[in-house]
Amino acid sequence: xxNTLDRILKxxxxxxxxxxxxxxxxxxxxxxxxxxxxxxxxxSIQLAGIxxxxxxxxxxxxxxxxxxxxxxxxxGVTLYPQEVTRQMVFNFLGGGAAINVLAKHxxxxxxxxxxxxVGGFESLPGLVCKMIDxxxxxMAQEPAMTRQQAIDALQAGxxxxxxxxxxxxxxxxxxxxxxxxxxxSSAIFAAISGYSPSQTTGHGTGIDDRQLxxxxxxxxxxxxxxxxxxxxxxxxxxKVGGFEIGGLAGVMLAxxxxxxxxxxxxxxxxxxxLIATAxxxxxxxxxxxxxxxxxxxxxxxxxxxxxKPLLNxxxxxGEGTGAALGIxxxxxxxxLLSHMATFNEAGVSDIETPEEKxx
Amino acid sequence: xxNTLDRILKxxxxxxxxxxxxxxxxxxxxxxxxxxxxxxxxxSIQLAGIxxxxxxxxxxxxxxxxxxxxxxxxxGVTLYPQEVTRQMVFNFLGGGAAINVLAKHxxxxxxxxxxxxVGGFESLPGLVCKMIDxxxxxMAQEPAMTRQQAIDALQAGxxxxxxxxxxxxxxxxxxxxxxxxxxxSSAIFAAISGYSPSQTTGHGTGIDDRQLxxxxxxxxxxxxxxxxxxxxxxxxxxKVGGFEIGGLAGVMLAxxxxxxxxxxxxxxxxxxxLIATAxxxxxxxxxxxxxxxxxxxxxxxxxxxxxKPLLNxxxxxGEGTGAALGIxxxxxxxxLLSHMATFNEAGVSDIETPEEKxx
Numbered sequence: 230x231x232n233t234l235d236r237i238l239k240x241x242x243x244x245x246x247x248x249x250x251x252x253x254x255x256x257x258x259x260x261x262x263x264x265x266x267x268x269x270x271x272x273s274i275q276l277a278g279i280x281x282x283x284x285x286x287x288x289x290x291x292x293x294x295x296x297x298x299x300x301x302x303x304x305g306v307t308l309y310p311q312e313v314t315r316q317m318v319f320n321f322l323g324g325g326a327a328i329n330v331l332a333k334h335x336x337x338x339x340x341x342x343x344x345x346x347v348g349g350f351e352s353l354p355g356l357v358c359k360m361i362d363x364x365x366x367x368m369a370q371e372p373a374m375t376r377q378q379a380i381d382a383l384q385a386g387x388x389x390x391x392x393x394x395x396x397x398x399x400x401x402x403x404x405x406x407x408x409x410x411x412x413x414s415s416a417i418f419a420a421i422s423g424y425s426p427s428q429t430t431g432h433g434t435g436i437d438d439r440q441l442x443x444x445x446x447x448x449x450x451x452x453x454x455x456x457x458x459x460x461x462x463x464x465x466x467x468k469v470g471g472f473e474i475g476g477l478a479g480v481m482l483a484x485x486x487x488x489x490x491x492x493x494x495x496x497x498x499x500x501x502x503l504i505a506t507a508x509x510x511x512x513x514x515x516x517x518x519x520x521x522x523x524x525x526x527x528x529x530x531x532x533x534x535x536x537k538p539l540l541n542x543x544x545x546x547g548e549g550t551g552a553a554l555g556i557x558x559x560x561x562x563x564x565l566l567s568h569m570a571t572f573n574e575a576g577v578s579d580i581e582t583p584e585e586k587x588x
Numbered sequence: 589x590x591n592t593l594d595r596i597l598k599x600x601x602x603x604x605x606x607x608x609x610x611x612x613x614x615x616x617x618x619x620x621x622x623x624x625x626x627x628x629x630x631x632s633i634q635l636a637g638i639x640x641x642x643x644x645x646x647x648x649x650x651x652x653x654x655x656x657x658x659x660x661x662x663x664g665v666t667l668y669p670q671e672v673t674r675q676m677v678f679n680f681l682g683g684g685a686a687i688n689v690l691a692k693h694x695x696x697x698x699x700x701x702x703x704x705x706v707g708g709f710e711s712l713p714g715l716v717c718k719m720i721d722x723x724x725x726x727m728a729q730e731p732a733m734t735r736q737q738a739i740d741a742l743q744a745g746x747x748x749x750x751x752x753x754x755x756x757x758x759x760x761x762x763x764x765x766x767x768x769x770x771x772x773s774s775a776i777f778a779a780i781s782g783y784s785p786s787q788t789t790g791h792g793t794g795i796d797d798r799q800l801x802x803x804x805x806x807x808x809x810x811x812x813x814x815x816x817x818x819x820x821x822x823x824x825x826x827k828v829g830g831f832e833i834g835g836l837a838g839v840m841l842a843x844x845x846x847x848x849x850x851x852x853x854x855x856x857x858x859x860x861x862l863i864a865t866a867x868x869x870x871x872x873x874x875x876x877x878x879x880x881x882x883x884x885x886x887x888x889x890x891x892x893x894x895x896k897p898l899l900n901x902x903x904x905x906g907e908g909t910g911a912a913l914g915i916x917x918x919x920x921x922x923x924l925l926s927h928m929a930t931f932n933e934a935g936v937s938d939i940e941t942p943e944e945k946x947x
Contacts, residue, residue, distance in 0.1 A: 260679055261686055262668075262793040266909070267882060267902030308939045309621075316936040320619055325929025327620055333927075334920050434621040435939075523626060539901065542917075543626030550625070557916060558901075561693050568692075570684025577675040580667045580794075 233384045234479075240486035241511050244278030252277035252284075252566060259569040260577045268539065272517065272559055273566040279490045279515050280399075284567040287490075287560045289397030290337035292404050292549040293389060293480050294321060294328055295473035297344040298364030299409030300373065304447045306412045308434055311364075314408050315346050321406070322355050327546055328404055331553035335560070337402065339549070340393060344382060345472035346407075359385035361472045368416065368451040372468045379467035379475050383508075386479020390487060400490050402519070402556050403477045404549020405497040414500035415526060416448045416469035420457040421503050422533050431496070431525030434545075462507035470504070477501035482508065485515035492559060494552040495522035495545065499530045506534065519555025520544060592743045593838075599845035600870050603637030611636035611643075611925060618928040619936045627898065631876065631918055632925040638849045638874050639758075643926045646849075646919045648756030649696035651763050651908040652748060652839050653680060653687055654832035656703040657723030658768030659732065663806045665771045667793055670723075673767050674705050680765070681714050686905055687763055690912035694919070696761065698908070701748060703741060704831035705766075718744035720831045727775065727810040731827045738826035738834050742867075745838020749846060759849050761878070761915050762836045763908020764856040773859035774885060775807045775828035779816040780862050781892050790855070790884030793904075821866035829863070836860035841867065844874035851918060853911040854881035854904065858889045865893065878914025879903060 252274045257263050264270060276285045296318050302311050320326045321341045332339045342357045343350055347364045350356055361382055365373035374382075390401070411433040418429040426448040432441055448469075455468035466475050478501040484491035485505075493502050493516055506513045513535065520540035521528050531538055539555050572579045611633045616622050623629060635644045655677050661670050679685045680700045691698045701716045702709055706723045709715055720741055724732035733741075749760065770792040777788040785807040791800055807828075814827035825834050837860040843850035844864075852861050852875055865872045872894065879899035880887050890897055898914050931938045 259686075260676070260684060261905050265793065265882075265903065265905040266686065267904065269901060269903065310937050313937050316934070317619070320929060320934040320936055323929070323934065325619060325927075325934045327618075327625065327924055327928055330924050330927045331920055334916075334923055434624065541900065542628060542898065544624065544628065545626065546620050546624040554917070554920065557693075558913070561690060561913065564693055565686055565689050568684075568689045569686055570679060570682070575675070575679040575682065575684045577679055578669050578672050 233387055234380060237387050237482055237486045238509050241509050243511060244514050245281040248281050248283055249274050249278035255283065255566060258571040260572055260575045266565060269562040269565060273562040276490055276559060276563055280488055285563050287399045287563055289399045290335065290556055291340055291393060291398055292328060292332050292337050292402040292553055293340045293342060294404035294406060294549050295342045295344045295476045296346050296406040297472035298347040299407055299413055299471055300365045300367035301369055301412050301447065302409040303367050304369050306444045306447055307408050308436055309408055311347060311408045314406060315348050317406050318343065318346060322353060326548060327550050328548035328553065331550055335553050335557040337553060337556060340389065342389060342476060344385065344476045357389065359476060365471055368455060368469045369447050372455055373470055374467050376463060376467045379463050379470065382472045382475025383479035386476040387483040390480055390483035394487060398489055400492065400556055400559060401480060401484050402492045402494065402549045402552030403480060403498040403501065404494050404552060405473050405477065405547045407471060407473050410471050410473065410497050411524060412444060412448060413469060413471040413474060414497045416451050417465055417500040417503055418526060418530050419448065420452060420465045420469060421459055421507055424529065428529065429526040462504045466504050474501045474504065478504040481505035481512055481516060485512040490517055490559065491515055492517045492519050492552045492555040494519060494549050495547055496524040496527045497547055499527060499534065502534055517555060517559060520551035522551065592746055593739060596746050596841055596845045597868050600868050602870060603873050604640040607640050607642055608633050608637040614642065614925060617930040619931055619934050625924060628921040628924060631921040635849055635918060635922055639847055644922050646758045646922055648758045649694065649915055650699055650752060650757055651687060651691050651696050651761040651912055652699045652701060653763035653765060653908050654701045654703045654835045655705050655765040656831035657706040658766055658772055658830055659724045659726035660728055660771050660806065661768040662726050663728050665803045665806055666767050667795055668767055670706060670767045673765055674707050676765050677702065677705060681712060685907060686909050687907035687912065690909055694912050694916040696912060696915060699748065699752060701835065703744065703835045716748065718835060724830055727814060727828045728806050729813065731814055732829055733826050735822060735826045738822050738829065741831045741834025742838040745835040746842040749839055749842035753846060757848055759851065759915055759918060760839060760843050761851045761853065761908045761911030762839055762857040762860065763853050763911060764832050764836065764906045766830060766832050769830050769832065769856050770883060771803060771807060772828060772830040772833060773856045775810050776824055776859040776862055777885060777889050778807065779811060779824045779828060780818055780866055783888065787888065788885040821863045825863050833860045833863065837863040840864035840871055840875060844871040849876055849918065850874055851876045851878050851911045851914040853878060853908050854906055855883040855886045856906055858886060858893065861893055876914060876918060879910035881910065
């Protein structure tokens with residue numbers, strides 16, 4: 230069953246060049262030296278192209294934070310116990326996590342999704358259940374999930390965007406929670422890019438150099454055991470991925486199909502972007518890289534994705550925290566485009582129209 | 589008359605180390621891997637030290653945007669006509685400039701100050717008059733201002749902070765508007781640092797390489813003509829500075845004295861920071877560098893100031909636009925510090941307290 234996925238892929242089109250041209254022309258008439266707002270100008274033009282509107286509105290903002298567990302933690306690749314994934318879901322629902330604070334700061338809602346946390350949850354207010362299984366299998370021993378589970382994860386992400394559209398959704402941030410998911414992300418990056426695990430792997434939540442060497446070995450073993458096909462991103466996702474990574478890739482594909490900009494967070498969201506853009510390269514134009522994280526390999530990953538991050542604040546938390554800050558910059562960019570006065574409106578002299586001087 | 593200045597300098601003290609220690613300890617107990625919020629953690633700790641409060645509030649935010657003209661425009665160092673300074677003041681008051689849009693985005697008020705615009709203004713609602721003179725003299729021919737005018741400019745900035753404190757003022761952003769003020773700023777940087785004008789000078793609002801070479805020559809001439817004393821920052825300000833630059837330096841000194849963080853904007857605010865920190869080096873700890881601008885020399889200037897910018901978005905507009913974005917990050921940082929749950933509060937397992945597992 231890939232009907233939902235196939236249908237969404239057919240809806241992903243190039244950016245609207247009429248809207249980008251109109252936004253660019255308006256930027257050049259606003260009361261500032263041309264280009265002086267730098268990346269905020271470029272961002273506003275991209276957002277016009279994504280939405281198909283010269284003056285996009287980003288009123289309705291949401292962070293989709295997906296949680297899942299990873300069987301590979303059995304190999305000892307993380308510092309924190311696996312139960313932290315589940316505990317943090319309760320923290321998200323209680324409003325005490327970093328992403329809750331930052332989402333409130335930027336006026337976004339947080340959509341907390343269980344993609345497959347060990348132990349599962351009773352039905353809880355505010356928790357969206359898209360559980361695929363109680364965590365993935367240990368990829369160092371066997372495939373993390375079946376191919377059908379990988380497709381189900383992608384389609385779960387697509388489903389979230391479809392249903393959340395009804396609540397108003399002008400921009401999406403992606404976020405993750407899952408002990409062991411930087412290990413899966415490094416494996417995905419190595420499988421798709423051809424870089425070695427030593428190049429794609431970092432210290433995650435804070436392991437030391439000895440533990441890092443072990444983590445690299447585990448990833449090498451996972452790749453050797455499963456032989457993911459780099460030309461088949463769904464195969465890569467199933468062999469060495471995670472449920473939340475598949476779900477976030479689905480969110481990105483659906484965002485592109487529905488002309489909704491997707492601001493991606495750090496290393497794990499980047500791995501999801503590798504899957505999404507490998508499935509459909511056009512998706513890349515709908516993505517905005519919020520930040521480059523402190524995780525080794527993330528700068529290389531963004532370079533491979535051909536995405537330029539907006540922020541570099543040495544963050545490495547996930548949850549969507551970087552994405553929240555990026556959404557605020559995106560909103561600033563479109564407000565500048567929409568609400569600044571033009572030279573004519575403000576009676577300000579421009580360099581190229583000396584005959585209008587003295588207004 | 590330097591009474592106000594002398595008095596404010598006596599009030600500038602080191603950061604509150606009890607508050608920084610308390611904030612650091614709290615950061616280490618919040619539900620995230622230690623250090624994973626990167627520069628936002630450091631920023632929250634600095635803000636605790638500035639305000640003397642473990643949990644600072646940044647509810648009341650203001651951008652002080654100071655406008656003034658520069659006699660050196662007679663040398664042909666800018667692209668836009670001088671009247672743009674005055675026109676942009678009307679644009680600020682009308683709410684159509686970039687700083688108005690960004691200040692509204694972050695919930696800050698804009699305080700527009702006439703420090704000495706050619707032509708002057710009738711009394712206008714919303715305009716603070718601190719006019720020193722109708723623009724500076726042409727520094728390529730003579731000192732930009734008298735020593736007394738330089739002191740008056742500094743004291744005008746101090747006065748703004750004193751009176752605005754009554755309206756609530758928890759954080760200040762600095763902004764500038766003034767045709768020719770990157771020329772003055774480059775001259776100040778060269779005079780104080782000893783770097784050559786070719787190292788400190790950039791394209792401003794968009795001049796080409798031939799015009800840049802001319803601008804460098806004008807600055808070399810201004811320095812040769814006036815021989816500013818690098819050990820005497822008020823002498824530097826008077827010989828090659830500007831009224832808005834002096835005013836902003838006064839704002840920084842007053843911020844430090846009143847324990848109010850000052851988020852500095854780009855190249856021109858950086859020149860004001862050079863003056864303020866040369867007058868009182870302790871001021872530096874109260875400053876937050878919002879961004880590194882596209883202006884050549886700004887990265888070098890921040891390095892000389894020993895300030896590390898939060899953002900790098902290729903902006904080069906001034907007005908306080910970068911400062912506004914920096915204030916939003918500062919507010920995010922203190923909200924995280926104040927509102928995130930601790931491990932204990934949320935029942936989340938920490939790495940160093942395994943006995944608390946399974947909460």
